Amino acid sequence: MKTILGVDIGYGHVKIVLMTDDGDVQSIFKYPSIIGITEKNEFLSDTRIYGFRDNNYYVGDDALNLPSENVVDITEYKNLEYYAPLFLYKALKMVDVVPDVIITGLSKAQLENSGFFKEALQHFTVNGEQFTFDNLYVLPQGAGSKLAIDKYGYDFPNIQTEFTGGSTYVGVDIGFNTLDMFYVSKGKASPNVFEGIEHEGVMKIASMLIKQIEADHGRKISLHEAQNALDSKVYKLRGQKYDLSDQINLIKKDYMKSLLILIENRYGKILDKCDFIFLTGGGSTFFNTTGNQFIRVPKSHHEYYNSVGFALWGIQKSKSIN
Numbered sequence: 001m002k003t004i005l006g007v008d009i010g011y012g013h014v015k016i017v018l019m020t021d022d023g024d025v026q027s028i029f030k031y032p033s034i035i036g037i038t039e040k041n042e043f044l045s046d047t048r049i050y051g052f053r054d055n056n057y058y059v060g061d062d063a064l065n066l067p068s069e070n071v072v073d074i075t076e077y078k079n080l081e082y083y084a085p086l087f088l089y090k091a092l093k094m095v096d097v098v099p100d101v102i103i104t105g106l107s108k109a110q111l112e113n114s115g116f117f118k119e120a121l122q123h124f125t126v127n128g129e130q131f132t133f134d135n136l137y138v139l140p141q142g143a144g145s146k147l148a149i150d151k152y153g154y155d156f157p158n159i160q161t162e163f164t165g166g167s168t169y170v171g172v173d174i175g176f177n178t179l180d181m182f183y184v185s186k187g188k189a190s191p192n193v194f195e196g197i198e199h200e201g202v203m204k205i206a207s208m209l210i211k212q213i214e215a216d217h218g219r220k221i222s223l224h225e226a227q228n229a230l231d232s233k234v235y236k237l238r239g240q241k242y243d244l245s246d247q248i249n250l251i252k253k254d255y256m257k258s259l260l261i262l263i264e265n266r267y268g269k270i271l272d273k274c275d276f277i278f279l280t281g282g283g284s285t286f287f288n289t290t291g292n293q294f295i296r297v298p299k300s301h302h303e304y305y306n307s308v309g310f311a312l313w314g315i316q317k318s319k320s321i322n
Contacts (some may be wrong), residue, residue, distance in 0.1 A: 001018070001020050001021060001022070002021040002101065003100055003316055004016060004020070004100065004101045005314070006104075006306075006312075006313075006314060007088060007307060008104065008303075008306040009033060010033055010176055010282075014060070014091060015303050016094070017202075017304060018099070020246055021319070025311075027094075027095050027113075028308075030303060031090065033074050033083075034072070035058075036057060036059075038070065045091035050086055051127075051128070052126050053083065068221060071224065076241065084121055085121060088288060089126040089129075089301075101137075101314040101317050101321070102133055103311065103313055104117075104138055107180050107196035108141065109178055110178075118138045137317065141175065142180035142306070144308065145171055145281070146171055148308040149305065154289070154296050156299075156301045156308060169274050169275050170274055170277050171183075171278045172186060172259075173306060174259070174283025176202045176203050177198060179196070179201055179262075182192070201281075204255060205248075209229060209244070209251060212244075213229070229244060233245045280306070281304040282303045
């Protein structure tokens with residue numbers, strides 16, 4: 001039995017799906033795509049510290065407890081590529097298996113860098129461990145969502161029965177940094193209909209919240225700290241908790257309106273021919289499936305649709321491996 005790792009290395013979270021080659025989901029989880037610069041202490045052993053390219057780092061949740069100035073926000077492609085091996089390394093440690101196939105992705109807005117991204121992940125060294133992955137592939141973001149929608153509709157992990165791949169719709173993957181949109185006509189999508197837009201994801205909401213917290217409390221926080229505040233609707237400062245529910249709700253409403261306008265501007269009258277708009281990714285949690293079901297969002301696992309689809313694509317590739 002072969003194992004396939006679908007890993008969506010996003011600007012907000014790294015989303016992981018481990019499948020067997022018969023489609024059985026072995027593991028599904030995420031962690032923040034955040035890096036914290038730290039130092040090793042020769043007298044203390046800390047297995048959470050990863051040595052990489054002459055520096056030492058905490059990765060994911062472990063980095064959140066460091067001072068803000070030690071935290072590296074992954075907001076641009078150059079940082080994503082540089083630290084991608086650390087994110088993959090942590091994922092490998094968490095699943096505790098060396099997969100036969102690894103599938104990851106990039107936004108269409110950054111897909112011209114796919115060769116460099118693939119090279120960074122195929123050969124790297126962390127903590128003195130060398131890794132080489134010959135069966136590693138980079139797909140456009142959104143492609144994974146399309147495959148997951150085909151199989152699961154909006155009710156992962158239940159196999160969908162409502163539409164059988166013949167639908168016409170616009171798909172939008174709302175990531176932390178990027179929006180990736182694609183048009184599916186009678187169940188078919190081609191690479192030239194994928195579109196990626198940078199800095200239009202949840203980062204816009206987090207940036208607005210950062211400004212609000214700085215204005216109200218005189219503190220500058222990182223994007224990932226803002227993302228945590230978005231999730232909890234609370235800002236904690238020196239033991240005091242401040243309720244942000246009202247401010248966040250207003251910011252989210254403005255974002256949802258602007259996103260729907262953006263979709264309308266991009267696709268215009270094509271929407272008249274569509275059966276629905278399908279939203280996935282972390283930002284899709286802000287929306288609800290409409291009463292007439294023209295706007296659809298997953299019932300759960302919103303953020304995982306790309307990594308699930310990556311793993312599904314990897315199953316097909318695994319069949320050609322001896």
